[in-house]
Amino acid sequence: MRRSLMVPLAAALSLIIAACGGAPAAPTAAPEAPTTAPAPTAAPAAPAATTGRLEAITARGTVICGVNNNPLPGFASVDASGVYSGFDVDFCKAVAAALFDDPSKVEYRPLSSQDRFTALQTGEIDVLIRNSTWTLGRDGDVGLDWSPTTFYDGQGMMVRKDSGITSINDMDGATICVQTGTTTELNLADVFRAKGLTFQPVVFPDGDQTRSAYDAGQCDGFTTDKSGLVSSITLLSNPADHQILSDTMSKEPLGPSVLQGDPKWADAVNWITFATFQAEEYGITSANLAEFSASEVPEIRRFLGIEGELGKGVGLSNDFAARVIKHVGNYAEIYNRNLGPDTPFNLPRGLNALYTEGGLLYSPPFR
C-alpha cells in the first residue's frame, strides 16, 4: 500500500517541476527567446562595489544615460530619424565626450518617472539626466548623489490676459488645471493654503489633457513648471491671449544624479558639469576653442589640459574640459541650442545665467 502511494508521489513531484514549476523558467529557457548573452558592444554593468563605476564604463566603451521616456520638449526627445536631442541629452553627450572624446558613445535608456531611480539603484544606468528635481529625500532615502544643478526650474501659473489676474494673490476662488500625481499638484495646494486663498483644482492624468482643458476655457489658470508653461503656450489656440505670471511657486533644481557610494564617479560627473559652466565663464566655445588652446594664460591652459594634471585627480583625462567644449560646447551653447532665442521656446536665462550675470551657475575654481 505504502509503495503504491510512493509512485504517484514521485510522479507528482517530477510533474510539478516539468509542468508547473518549470513554468516561470520556460520563457527564458526557450531556445527561440532572444538570449541574454552579453552583446559585443555593451556588457552588463559591473557592480560598483567591486570595481569602480568609472572603470566599468571605460572598459565598456559607452556610458548608459537614463533619459525621459515621455519627452519634455527641449529636454529629451527623439527626432524623426531616431536621433536623441535636447538639453538633458546634451549633458549625456558631454559625459561621453569627456570620457571617450566621442559624444556618440552614449547608450540612452528611456525611463518613466516610476522606474528612474530603481534603474540607478540596480546599476542598469550610470547616470540619470532626466529633468529630476534634487530633494533631500532623493539625496538621502533614495540613495543618490546629485551633481550641480543644470537647470533651475520653478512652478509657474498661466492665465488669460483679459482675466485681469496679475499675480497669484488675485486668484482667490479660481479654478486651476493641474496634472495629478505630481509635485506640482502638492505645491499648488501648499502655496494657496499659505496665502489663505481658496481654489478649485481640475485634475488630469496627462499634461496634454491638462493644457487642452485650460485652452478650452475649463479653468482660470494652468500650472506646471515654468519651462513647461513656455512650451505649452505655443501650443494654445491663441498664444497671444495668455500670459505667464511672474510668481514662482516652488524650487525645482534639475540636474544629473548618480548612485551614492561611488565618490570617484560622482566627482567625474560633477566636474564634467562644472566644466560647461566654467567654459562659459572663460568665454570658450566650440568655435573659438582653437584660439584659446594657443592662450598663454595659465588658468586657461590648466583648464584645457595643456599643462598641469587637473583631470587625473577626478579620474578623467587632463583635457576632459576641452573635449566637452569641442563636441558639445559650453553651457550657453547647450542652452541656446535647445531652449534659447533661436528655438521655439525662447526661454530667458533667468536663474540659469552665470553668477556674474545675476544667475546661479557657479563653478568652483579649476585648479
Add this chain to the structure above:
Amino acid sequence: MVTDGATARIPSPDIQRMVTWVRANLFSTWYNAVITIVLVYGLISALVGLAGWVAQAQGWPAAFTNMKLILAWTYPNDQIWRPQLAVLFVAALLGLSAGVWRGVVQLVAIGAALTAGILAVPAIGLPEFAGMVGLPSWLALATSVALLLLGIPIGRRAGGWLRWVLIIAWITAYPIVILIVRGGIGLPVVETKLWGGLMLTLLLAISGIVLSFPIGVALALGRRSRLPIIRIFCIAYIELIRGVPLVTVLYMGSLLLPLFLPGGESVDQFIRAMVAVTLFSAAYLAENVRGGLQALPAGQTEAARALGLNVVQTTFLITLPQALRAIVPLLVGQSIGLFKDTSLVVIVGLIDLLGAAQNVVGQPDWLGTPGGVWRETFLVIAALYWVFSFTMSRVSKRIEDSFAKSRH
C-alpha cells in the same frame, strides 16, 4: 465556405419592404419617431463635426513624418530590411498555407492581404531617411500582398510534401522571426533596447501568446489533476496571478526582479517585460483551457478509457483537441486583450507603439502648432491598434463559423 456569402446577404433590396421595416421599427409610435429623429440628428452632427475637425486639424504631419519611429522606433536605419523580411516571411508562409489548406486559412490570408493593401496606400507618402536599407514602406506592404495572393495558387498546385514543409516552418516561425530581427548567427545583433514602436508591441504580444500557450495548457491540466500537490500548486499560481493586475506583474518583473538578482546580472528589459506578460497571460489561458475541458461530456473520456487509451493518450488525442477547438474564440479574445495590454510596458521604460506616439507629441518641432499634435497622433495610433484587433476578431469569427459547420 461556398455558402458563406449567401447567409450574410440581405434580402433583395425591396424598397417597399424597407419602408415597412423603417415604419415598424423606427417610427412605430410618436415617441419612437421623436427618439429616432433626435438620435439621427445627433449622429449626423457628430459626424459632420468630426469630418470638419479632421479636415482643419494641422497635426497630421506629425504622425506621418515620424512613421519610422512609430513602426520601429530606433531600430537601425541600415538594418530596417530585417523586420521587413520577417513580415514577408510570415506573409509567404500564410499565402502558401492558404493554398494548401484553403478554407479558413485562405480567408485569413485574403483578409491579411486586404489589410496590408489598404495600409499601403497612405504609406506611399511616407518620407525616406538617409542610410535606410530596405524597401519603402508601401513597397514592403505591396510585396507582402503579392506574396499572400501568389502563395495561394502555388500552394494549391504543389504536392503533399509542401504540407509538411509548412508545418515545420510554422513551428519554427517564431524563433526564425526573432533570429531575423535580433540577429546572431552571421547577422549583426540589434539589441532589444533599440526595439520599439509597433514592432515591439507585436513581438511582445506574439511572444506572450506563443510562450504562454504551453504553460497555460500545462497549468490547466495540472489544475484538473487528481494529484493534490500538482493541483494545489497550479491553483495557487493561477489564482495568485489572476488576483493581481498586469501592471503589478510588470513592476515586479521590471523593478523588483533586478533588486533580487546579484549585482551586474542585468536582464534585458524586453525579456523582463516578455516574461511578465507571458506569466500573466498563462494564468488566464489556463482558465480558458480548463473551461474547454470541463465543457466536454464525460462520455468522451469514458469512451476513450473503454477503448483502452491511457491518461496521456486520452488527454492529447481526445479531450485536449476538442477543448482547444471549443475555446478558439476565447483564445483570440485573449490575444486581442494581450495585444492592447502591452501598452502598459510604457511604465517600465519600454517604448512601444504608445510610447513612440508620446515621443512624437513631445518633439520640439511641433511647438507652435495650435492645440498641439497629440489628438491627431493618438488617432493614428488608435487606428493602427484597431486594424490589428479587428483583423484578429474577424479571423476568430471565421474559424468559429468553419468549426460550427464542420460539426454538422
